[in-house]
Amino acid sequence: MDVLTEALSSMRTGRPSSVRTEGRAPWGLRLPPIAGSGFHVVLQGTCWLVPLAGTPCAPAPIALGPGDVVFLRAGHGHVLTDQPGSPVVDMTGDAVPPDSPIGSVTLGGDGALTRLLCGAYHLDQNRPHPLLSHLPALVHLPASRGRHPELAAAVQLLGSELENPRTGSAGIVPSLIDALLLYILRAWLDEQDASTGSGWAAALRDPAIAAALTAIHADPAAPWTVAGLAARVGLSRAGFARRFAALIGEPPLAYLTRWRMTTAARLLREGDTPLSTVATRTGYGSEYALGKAFKREYGLAPGSYRRQVRAA
Template sequence: MDVVSDAIAAARVGRPDAHRVRVSGSWCSRLPAYDGMGFHVVLEGGCWLLPDGGGAPLTLATGDAVLLPRGAGHVLADAPADARTVARAAPFEHRLDAAGPSRAPFPLPEQDGPATELLCGKYRFDRRHAHPLLAELPQTVHLPRRAGHHPELRAAIDLLGRETGAALPGADVAVSGLLDLLLIYMVRAWTTDHTSGAGWPAALADPVVAEALRLLHASPEAAWTSTSLAARTGVSRATLTRRFTTLVGRAPMTYLTWWRMSRAATLLRDTAHPLKTVARQVGYGSPYALSHAFTRTFGTTPGRYRNGTNSRAVAPAP
């Protein structure tokens, strides 16, 4: 596994939800805040996204995608709107396609003016497992369509437009898989567009730090030390520690401990593996050793965590 895949897999739960809608004329719809990541893709026409809290409005054109990593509330409208119009915005649910994401858009009453067609949806996330890469994403990630820019994202958008536009055989499975790809491609696009300075995009662009992260994520159970990790990345221990700490914010072994705990929590949540198996998969020699480290990190035992008696337990970000 790589960092982006692990970051998404650790936190995302359930299947993504998406709907295709078509509107025309004058319209203004509100989407309340939710616990997850939201997204919109403009398949035809254009609109405005007006974030709650007075954020700068975004103009969305055909082919644009926008990701809302923290599920912030917002308004979609055909044009810039004043505060009074925004306050009267109709709930977006009124425009959802009741037939589901694998059918053509529900034919809403036509009005004068150009039509806009949107693919709108969200991914449910367990914030207890949020990787700092995802936490570093801004409130709104706007990915405008540009010729030749992020071709894999463009391809996913084009395929989603086709699969949600007609009742094709196997569309339900195809749409679910394409929505997973869409999330990966949107996060990847943001990381590749923001590699200057410090932070996770720069860490993933640095060949030494990226390789160290790949090794730690590929084999968290291995008996890593700063010396052995540095040897695998081809630099001295001092060089690795300096570059890793500058870009990631923690020393390599500190990050590894956090990732092992996050991985253990995911296994406890998503599998029925006995504690001995979980311990082995995340690099601890015994259930007791894992339990001690887990309790120190989460403030609760692995058993209570698995049983949901402390559902608010959160691992400190590395």
């Protein structure tokens, strides 16, 4: 059970959308806030990311070069431009055609060319998994030889498919963009100082806490107790509870409840699984028990939640 993959899957509400952007200096593109997380990959040339006034995505403009990757956790609005101060146009809603895996935007003058892949991951930001919510507002991963080779390879593959579309590209590009998110987060986690005493980067490196998280994610319906999890990972009950709360930010059983509710919400969103089965798969003995817990967390009964999501 891969905790990172499961955490992201639990938040996903749709396929990623993406736009191939080409700008010739002078150019500027204003991107509005989105309900999810945004990303940019510089395939060729250079540009600047300029935060909009009042948004926390970055304290100052950021210079980006070839191969650089930027991830905006909460999809804050911002501007991409060849230079701060260049004329700016707004991104329009028709940039991505409904019958294509990727849209296209061309703008600017007749100066130096910059090519980017810009896009959004449609993730539920109302109840984000703490692994994502604890990330910085903006993650910038500059390109560098030998640094994050898997991420660099994914960027290279994306660039190749976009420059020379061939048979199968319509299926390959969305899959690569999906994989890109995991590579971005893995690269960020790998860069965190191993001496850091708290946070998800430290938790996933800690053998005992990582094993406990894996157990919870693999079988949320199991009758887990703090003592049972502690015994499973070879720690005393008190020592395990302290270490888990220090790294994750909440006690083990609070996280277990969070994951059970997250799993229930995903089952309700993604299919027609009977409520009795949802209850069984999330560790609740009856539809009534599930409904009581779910309404406490989401403010809606499970059936109402499913209908609301389907209608959206």
